[in-house]
Amino acid sequence: MKKKLKAVASVSLVTALMLTSAACGNSNDGGNTKDGNTAENNAQTTNAGANNSGNANSTNDKAANTAAPAEKPDPFSKMSEMVEFTTGISLSADTKPPAGESFENNDVEKWFEQNLNVKPKMAWSTSDQNFAFEQKISLLIAANNIPDVLSISVDPNGLSILKKLIKADMIEDLTQVYNDYGSQNLKDSIGLGGPDALKSVSSDGKLYAIPSIADVETAIPVIWTRKDWLDQVGLPEPQTLDDVETTLKAFKDKFGAGVLPSQQNIFGADTASFDFVFGAYNSYPGQWIRTADGSVGYGSVQPEMKGALERLAKWYKDGLVAKDFIMNDSNKAVEAIAKGKAGVFEGAWWATWYPLPDSVKNDHNANWQATVLKGVDGIAHAKGYGAVRSFVVVKKGFKHPEAIMKMLNYAQEANTKKLDWYNKLTIDEGAKYLNAKMPLLPVSVSAKDPHEITVRYKAIMDVVNGKTKMEDADPETKVQATSILNYNKAADKFADMGLWSLANQFAVGAAGLVKNPVQQTLPAFIGSTDLMQKKKASLDDLEKKTFLEIITGKKSIDEFDKFVEQWNSMGGKDITAEVNGIVGQ
Amino acid sequence: MGIRLTKSDILTNTIIYSILTMLALITLVPLLNILSISFSNSAKATAGLVTVYPLGFSWTTYTTIFKDHAILTAVGVSVQRVVLALVIDMVLVILASYPLSRTSKVFRSRGIYMWIVIGTMLFGPSLVPMFFTVKDTHMLGTIWALVIPGAVGQFNIILMMNYFRNIPSELEESASIDGAGPWRRLLQIYVPLSLPIMATIALFIVVGNWNAYFDGLIYSINTDDYPLQTYIQQLVVNYDTTIRDVDQVRSLLAVSNRSLTAAKLVITMIPILVVYPFMQKYFISGIMLGSVKE
Numbered sequence: 001m002k003k004k005l006k007a008v009a010s011v012s013l014v015t016a017l018m019l020t021s022a023a024c025g026n027s028n029d030g031g032n033t034k035d036g037n038t039a040e041n042n043a044q045t046t047n048a049g050a051n052n053s054g055n056a057n058s059t060n061d062k063a064a065n066t067a068a069p070a071e072k073p074d075p076f077s078k079m080s081e082m083v084e085f086t087t088g089i090s091l092s093a094d095t096k097p098p099a100g101e102s103f104e105n106n107d108v109e110k111w112f113e114q115n116l117n118v119k120p121k122m123a124w125s126t127s128d129q130n131f132a133f134e135q136k137i138s139l140l141i142a143a144n145n146i147p148d149v150l151s152i153s154v155d156p157n158g159l160s161i162l163k164k165l166i167k168a169d170m171i172e173d174l175t176q177v178y179n180d181y182g183s184q185n186l187k188d189s190i191g192l193g194g195p196d197a198l199k200s201v202s203s204d205g206k207l208y209a210i211p212s213i214a215d216v217e218t219a220i221p222v223i224w225t226r227k228d229w230l231d232q233v234g235l236p237e238p239q240t241l242d243d244v245e246t247t248l249k250a251f252k253d254k255f256g257a258g259v260l261p262s263q264q265n266i267f268g269a270d271t272a273s274f275d276f277v278f279g280a281y282n283s284y285p286g287q288w289i290r291t292a293d294g295s296v297g298y299g300s301v302q303p304e305m306k307g308a309l310e311r312l313a314k315w316y317k318d319g320l321v322a323k324d325f326i327m328n329d330s331n332k333a334v335e336a337i338a339k340g341k342a343g344v345f346e347g348a349w350w351a352t353w354y355p356l357p358d359s360v361k362n363d364h365n366a367n368w369q370a371t372v373l374k375g376v377d378g379i380a381h382a383k384g385y386g387a388v389r390s391f392v393v394v395k396k397g398f399k400h401p402e403a404i405m406k407m408l409n410y411a412q413e414a415n416t417k418k419l420d421w422y423n424k425l426t427i428d429e430g431a432k433y434l435n436a437k438m439p440l441l442p443v444s445v446s447a448k449d450p451h452e453i454t455v456r457y458k459a460i461m462d463v464v465n466g467k468t469k470m471e472d473a474d475p476e477t478k479v480q481a482t483s484i485l486n487y488n489k490a491a492d493k494f495a496d497m498g499l500w501s502l503a504n505q506f507a508v509g510a511a512g513l514v515k516n517p518v519q520q521t522l523p524a525f526i527g528s529t530d531l532m533q534k535k536k537a538s539l540d541d542l543e544k545k546t547f548l549e550i551i552t553g554k555k556s557i558d559e560f561d562k563f564v565e566q567w568n569s570m571g572g573k574d575i576t577a578e579v580n581g582i583v584g585q
Numbered sequence: 586m587g588i589r590l591t592k593s594d595i596l597t598n599t600i601i602y603s604i605l606t607m608l609a610l611i612t613l614v615p616l617l618n619i620l621s622i623s624f625s626n627s628a629k630a631t632a633g634l635v636t637v638y639p640l641g642f643s644w645t646t647y648t649t650i651f652k653d654h655a656i657l658t659a660v661g662v663s664v665q666r667v668v669l670a671l672v673i674d675m676v677l678v679i680l681a682s683y684p685l686s687r688t689s690k691v692f693r694s695r696g697i698y699m700w701i702v703i704g705t706m707l708f709g710p711s712l713v714p715m716f717f718t719v720k721d722t723h724m725l726g727t728i729w730a731l732v733i734p735g736a737v738g739q740f741n742i743i744l745m746m747n748y749f750r751n752i753p754s755e756l757e758e759s760a761s762i763d764g765a766g767p768w769r770r771l772l773q774i775y776v777p778l779s780l781p782i783m784a785t786i787a788l789f790i791v792v793g794n795w796n797a798y799f800d801g802l803i804y805s806i807n808t809d810d811y812p813l814q815t816y817i818q819q820l821v822v823n824y825d826t827t828i829r830d831v832d833q834v835r836s837l838l839a840v841s842n843r844s845l846t847a848a849k850l851v852i853t854m855i856p857i858l859v860v861y862p863f864m865q866k867y868f869i870s871g872i873m874l875g876s877v878k879e
Contacts, residue, residue, distance in 0.1 A: 335633035
């Protein structure tokens with residue numbers, strides 16, 4: 001049975017290759033080998049609004065002169081015949097498509113149909129909560145029934161799913177397609193994610209997926225403090241862990257709010273975790289990092305962990321951490337914030353969306369400010385996510401992977417706001433899809449600048465402070481800057497909480513990110529290995545149990561060394577060797 | 586009442602009543618809490634301030650829900666599922682239980698069938714084969730995927746079979762002598778006499794189908810096929826707050842609205858709360874009094 005499958009697969013692969021190469025030979029693109037300027041060609045499609053005047057990009061309008069087959073394929077050219085593909089999508093509960101429209105039928109999709117000859121068909125959809133999407137994919141892999149194209153998120157198990165797909169020989173090798181058809185803009189943006197970006201979705205030197213690059217700054221833990229309370233107790237904004245301690249004690253005496261909202265997920269880059277404490281000691285639990293000797297090691301077993309755990313144990317003993325934090329998740333932990341029983345907490349830079357609105361609604365005086373703490377060595381440290389957030393795979397045997405690649409090129413143009421017709425539909429005031437909260441692009445990819453937030457913050461503030469003119473700003477900056485200006489003008493600051501969240505997201509949250517320059521330690525390895533699949537679960541249990549016992553004082557800090565030994569002997573050592581083998585390739 | 590209670594009776598009653606009151610409160614308080622949260626201001630709910638009465642009373646959550654097309658679709662799917670399941674499951678359970686309640690003398694291969702029923706009860710299929718079966722029978726994405734796979738409840742068969750066995754065989758014998766065939770015996774004697782167990786099983790079927798969420802998740806082709814509980818489960822179970830993408834943050838704002846979630850929960854509870862009192866009257870014994878003299 002297996003053999004048969006393999007035979008079929010290889011035959012189909014060969015035919016696919018023949019077809020694509022044939023297509024390359026016949027593709028009469030006008031030999032336009034502009035690299036960096038492709039965007040210019042495509043951004044010319046002005047006023048392709050709802051009526052969709054169907055300006056194909058200029059490349060296609062060119063007379064089809066016979067190009068030499070050796071000519072480079074054009075990343076933006078129209079497919080010679082209609083390519084239909086199936087895909088699965090996830091929808092949020094508040095998706096509201098305009099009347100009569102859907103994922104398969106909307107203006108963006110029509111544009112793609114007319115100008116690129118591609119047509120998506122929704123094989124299925126799931127909710128975007130609770131990993132329903134990932135569950136569905138796992139099931140379909142088992143049933144060998146995946147759709148032609150899938151975009152899979154790395155979090156929580158995306159990379160092991162990718163491994164499975166590669167092992168089962170269910171997806172196309174995209175190396176050639178990416179090299180030939182990937183647009184320069186997309187390649188440059190993926191390049192920003194560092195060499196690991198492509199490596200983490202490759203196997204044996206073959207590229208099996210097109211990655212989406214995440215911004216890495218969202219992982220930075222931000223300390224939010226109530227400025228109105230600080231003023232009352234006469235303290236400045238905390239800068240170090242010691243300051244946090246002083247602040248908590250002062251808040252306890254004055255407001256009965258001396259407990260740091262905390263939860264069982266102690267280093268999950270989550271609201272109310274302890275990431276900021278670990279970061280301050282330059283320790284990165286749960287993350288593979290480059291250690292002092294240049295090899296890759298597991299953050300949780302590095303000696304830097306000790307200081308952080310010791311500090312947390314002390315805080316727990318002094319009652320600065322909720323006694324029952326082991327029972328709490330982040331939803332429970334944030335209750336204290338809404339209740340007015342907490343004045344300091346760790347959140348993300350976007351905390352103005354969650355959990356702050358409820359706090360502000362309950363108490364209009366609550367003035368939350370954000371900052372990044374300096375570490376014990378005086379430098380702000382933070383962990384990072386892997387540069388890859390999600391990736392797109394193409395089912396084995398799909399005849400036109402290059403069509404998918406072209407769609408991704410356009411998606412990247414759309415992400416970087418270079419498609420005027422797309423901006424009109426989705427961003428500008430009164431845009432048709434502004435609040436639809438539905439996936440519009442047939443296949444999406446988002447290769448962003450990893451430091452997008454700080455870059456955009458500076459651009460927004462320049463507009464707000466009048467350094468740049470509003471009309472010169474890019475569409476997204478315009479939206480944000482306008483919201484800040486409107487908020488500053490508003491008589492009642494809390495009438496429209498949506499505006500409050502949007503304006504303060506950058507004005508306060510992102511401002512906190514740039515207060516102290518942060519040294520981020522990005523993972524040296526993301527993903528999962530064969531040994532990890534077997535042993536990581538029990539190692540993680542041991543790790544979690546040990547850390548919680550040390551923090552709650554059941555074990556002394558000296559037990560940490562024993563834990564490291566145990567971790568190594570239980571398979572950690574082998575996993576580390578395996579990871580080094582992979583990274584060293 | 587002409588009965589005089591002694592001191593010990595009073596004591597016993599006090600203890601019994603207080604235990605019962607405690608039990609009632611244990612079940613009632615969480616319900617009241619959810620109900621109150623659904624009528625409260627969301628910010629107060631998130632702060633954990635709401636107990637058993639609403640703070641900042643408003644109807645907004647409910648008006649929002651009834652404008653929400655997705656939840657209404659989900660209610661429709663669930664109702665359809667429950668009605669179909671009730672009819673189909675009931676018929677199948679009765680038809681299976683009656684022959685199995687006969688002795689091996691009458692029904693020779695009873696043992697084999699019994700083992701088949703018990704066997705499937707002990708060794709259920711795992712997820713993937715189940716999914717294949719549903720897929721290959723072309724039920725994916727239809728209401729049948731939710732109704733058919735669980736249509737024959739083995740546990741319900743055993744319950745009903747045992748109830749049938751407790752019905753005195755003299756009744757059946759006398760009916761046979763009067764010339765009633767098996768169908769008539771089943772429909773005119775056994776079924777009318779088994780109303781209590783029927784009601785119980787009907788309740789199991791209704792509650793079970795109304796509350797099932799996992800199959801909805803697996804067998805749906807798109808989110809419009811979700812039954813109500815699947816839809817709710819996607820909202821209520823802890824949402825992931827380790828967001829890595831700024832574009833996702835706004836959806837977090839929507840799901841972190843505790844009042845709205847509570848209101849949706851209330852809506853899912855209503856049908857069961859409504860059905861139960863009507864079922865109550867069947868849970869009475871004494872149906873067979875005087876039918877047989879031994």
